Structures are given as structure tokens and as C-alpha cells.
Amino acid sequence: MNAAPTPPKAELHVHIEGTLEPEMVFDLARRNGIELPHESVADLRAKYRFSDLQSFLDIYYANMAVLRTEADFRDLAAAYLDRCAEQGVRHAEIFFDPQAHLKRGVPMETVIGGLHSALADSDVSASLILCFLRDESAESAAEALRLAEPFLDRIVGVGLDSAEVGHPPSKFTEVFARARELGLRAVAHAGEEGPPEYVREALDLLGVQRIDHGIRALEDPELVERLRRERIPLTVCPLSNVRLGAFAELSGHTLPALLEHGLLVTVNSDDPAYFGGYVDENFDAVRRELGLSTEQLRELAANSFRAAFLDDRRRDEFLAEVAAWTP
Ligand code: HPA
Numbered sequence: 001m002n003a004a005p006t007p008p009k010a011e012l013h014v015h016i017e018g019t020l021e022p023e024m025v026f027d028l029a030r031r032n033g034i035e036l037p038h039e040s041v042a043d044l045r046a047k048y049r050f051s052d053l054q055s056f057l058d059i060y061y062a063n064m065a066v067l068r069t070e071a072d073f074r075d076l077a078a079a080y081l082d083r084c085a086e087q088g089v090r091h092a093e094i095f096f097d098p099q100a101h102l103k104r105g106v107p108m109e110t111v112i113g114g115l116h117s118a119l120a121d122s123d124v125s126a127s128l129i130l131c132f133l134r135d136e137s138a139e140s141a142a143e144a145l146r147l148a149e150p151f152l153d154r155i156v157g158v159g160l161d162s163a164e165v166g167h168p169p170s171k172f173t174e175v176f177a178r179a180r181e182l183g184l185r186a187v188a189h190a191g192e193e194g195p196p197e198y199v200r201e202a203l204d205l206l207g208v209q210r211i212d213h214g215i216r217a218l219e220d221p222e223l224v225e226r227l228r229r230e231r232i233p234l235t236v237c238p239l240s241n242v243r244l245g246a247f248a249e250l251s252g253h254t255l256p257a258l259l260e261h262g263l264l265v266t267v268n269s270d271d272p273a274y275f276g277g278y279v280d281e282n283f284d285a286v287r288r289e290l291g292l293s294t295e296q297l298r299e300l301a302a303n304s305f306r307a308a309f310l311d312d313r314r315r316d317e318f319l320a321e322v323a324a325w326t327p
């Protein structure tokens with residue numbers, strides 16, 4: 001691809017299970033002796049036509065069946081971190097979905113152990129965010145957090161993902177309170193398909209420090225003003241939003257409007273193996289289709305470090321790198 005260079009950046013919204021490329025689905029199935037209901041890599045990839053979040057989640061969870069051993073989770077994360085190194089991602093905060101693995105009989109220590117060993121071996125700065133599945137019960141989320149307690153030094157925070165509509169943040173008030181008591185940071189998907197009210201709930205009831213997606217906040221001017229005033233970061237995922245039908249085309253994405261409102265917007269890939277690109281492809285697509293300037297790209301990259309869970313010294317070092325970047 002003839003993409004223009006993009007600035008050094010942090011990726012703050014990527015689901016590690018969403019980096020599972022079709023080729024790796026086949027490799028891991030072979031390694032684990034699992035028979036797949038797909039004829040070939042091309043056959044599987046051809047099924048990646050989604051109409052909404054649920055139609056994506058169905059195949060996302062089905063493909064996870066190939067992730068069984070610590071080595072599987074390590075190889076998955078190592079492949080993603082290699083991409084980060086290629087794409088100028090200096091720091092990544094990586095979501096994982098333990099409940100989707102626990103229910104298949106894969107223990108928490110296998111999941112966290114595998115992911116963490118890849119992070120420990122990589123030159124890219126990275127940390128893990130444990131996500132609760134909002135279409136599962138609050139008790140199931142609490143159990144996942146209990147099982148993660150022996151590994152808290154390997155997790156920076158908790159998040160909330162999966163099918164949004166009908167599963168408001170309020171359902172998870174208690175487990176987020178417990179996570180914050182344990183010293184964890186908190187983020188939540190809100191306002192992807194769900195209403196602006198879910199964004200307010202995530203802030204007021206879950207105490208989150210960032211909103212994942214948040215695109216529907218634009219429907220509520222008071223909420224937009226609050227997000228601006230309180231400098232709440234939004235981790236926006238442009239290619240994901242188009243693939244899941246929030247916008248018919250990238251040229252109609254409201255990313256420029258979010259920036260014009262003065263919001264702390266970042267650009268991320270979400271589930272790059274499914275949505276047509278990693279973070280650089282997202283930067284390149286918004287540059288081309290939305291006509292973002294070099295200075296706007298620099299601002300998005302700087303925002304990613306402002307929004308990251310980094311100490312001030314490292315944040316300042318990364319911000320200096322962004323300021324010095326020339327395309
Ligand atoms: O885009 C997403 N939205 C909600 N849940 C998810 N889990 C993986 N990707 C997503």
C-alpha cells in the first residue's frame with residue numbers, strides 16, 4: 001500500500017481477539033486439532049460482511065474456539081505487537097474478553113499468562129484491560145474479576161464491551177466500583193450503537209476515565225459540552241464504524257465534527273482482523289476520506305498519549321516525539 005507516513009501514536013481501543021487473522025484461525029485450528037466450518041482462509045474472510053455489531057460478534061466469538069493454550073494467546077498478542085512496531089504504535093492498551101474464554105473452559109491464568117508473556121517480550125510499551133461482556137450477567141462479571149485478582153499486577157484497568165443495546169452501564173455499577181477499589185482504571189464502550197444516556201451512565205455510575213467509541217454523544221449537545229469541559233477522551237474507530245453500519249461511508253463519519261467541538265478524540269482499530277485495517281490504515285483512511293490535515297493527524301496522535309494510562313514522564317517523552325514528527 002502507498003500510505004503516507006503516519007505519526008507515532010498509542011492505540012487505546014483494540015480487542016486482542018479482534019486481531020485474530022483468518023490465517024491464524026487456520027494455523028491454531030491445525031495446532032489444536034480443531035475442525036473448522038470453513039473451507040479455506042478465503043471462505044472465512046468472505047463471511048466478514050456485517051450489518052451491525054451483533055452480526056460481527058457472532059463470528060468474533062465463534063472464531064475464538066481456536067484459542068486454547070497459553071501459547072495461542074501469546075502468539076496472538078505477539079503478532080499484534082509486531083504490527084504495532086511496524087506501524088509506529090509506541091504504546092498499546094489492549095482489551096481482552098476473559099469471560100468468552102472461561103465459558104469454553106480456558107482458565108484465566110492461561111489467558112493472562114499467554115498475553116502477558118508476549119507483552120513482556122516486546123519492545124512496544126503495552127498493558128492489558130480486562131473487559132466484561134455486557135450481554136452476560138453482572139454476577140459473571142464479578143466472578144471474572146475475582147478470578148483475575150491474583151494477576152492484578154498484569155492488568156491496568158477494566159472495560160465493558162460486547163452487545164450494547166439493552167445492556168446499559170448501570171448493570172455493572174458494583175463490579176466497576178470493586179475494580180476501582182482494587183486500584184484499576186476504568187473505561188467502557190458506550191454510544192457505539194447505544195444512546196447518549198449510556199455515555200452519561202458510564203461516566204456517572206461506572207466512573208470511567210475514557211469512553212470507547214462515544215460517537216452517538218453528538219446527538220446530545222449538553223453531553224458534548226460536558227465531554228469537552230471534562231476532557232473525557234473518546235477512542236473512535238473509524239473503519240469499525242463503517243463496517244458495522246454506523247456510517248454508510250467513511251466520508252460521512254463525524255470524526256471532524258467531534259474534533260471541531262474540541263473533544264479529545266483518538267483513532268483506533270477496534271478489531272483490525274475483521275474491519276479492514278490496523279491503526280495506520282485507520283489514520284490513512286481518515287486522512288484520505290475526511291481530508292484531515294497533517295496538523296489534525298498530529299493532534300489525534302498527541303491525544304492518544306494524553307488519553308493513555310501513562311506516567312507524566314513517559315507521556316511527555318511520547319508527546320515530544322509527536323511534536324517532532326514530520327511526514
Ligand atoms: O466494536 C465492538 N463493540 C463492542 N464489543 C466489541 N467486542 C469486540 N469488538 C467490539
Ligand SMILES: [Zn+2]
Nearest residue numbers: 015161189270
Ligand atoms: Zn471495541
